[in-house]
Amino acid sequence: MTSKGSLADMQKVxxxxxxxxxxxxxxxxxxxxxxxxxxxxxxxxxNFVTGQYVELSFTFEQAFAP
Structure with missing residues (x-):
C-alpha cells in the first residue's frame, strides 16, 4: 500500500x-x-518527493492474534 501527504502527516502514519x-x-x-x-x-x-511531501509504501499481513 502507499500513503502520500505532507511530511508532518506522514510522520504520524x-x-x-x-x-x-x-x-x-x-x-x-x-x-x-x-x-x-x-x-x-x-x-x-x-520516498521523499520534495522536502515537505512524502510517499510511504508498506505491506499489511493478516494477523490471527493480537
Missing part, C-alpha cells in the same frame, strides 16, 4: 506503521471485511 509491526490492529480491507493485520516490518519505505 510512519509512527503508527512502526508501532504495528509487532502488534495487530483492525482494518477494513477494500472488500469491506474487517480483519486483524500487522505491518510487515521490513516493508516500510519512504
Amino acid at each position: 510512519g509512527d503508527f506503521l512502526t508501532s504495528h509491526c509487532a502488534s495487530s490492529f483492525n482494518w477494513k480491507n477494500p472488500w469491506g471485511e474487517t480483519k486483524m493485520y500487522r505491518v510487515k516490518a521490513d516493508s516500510i519505505t519512504p
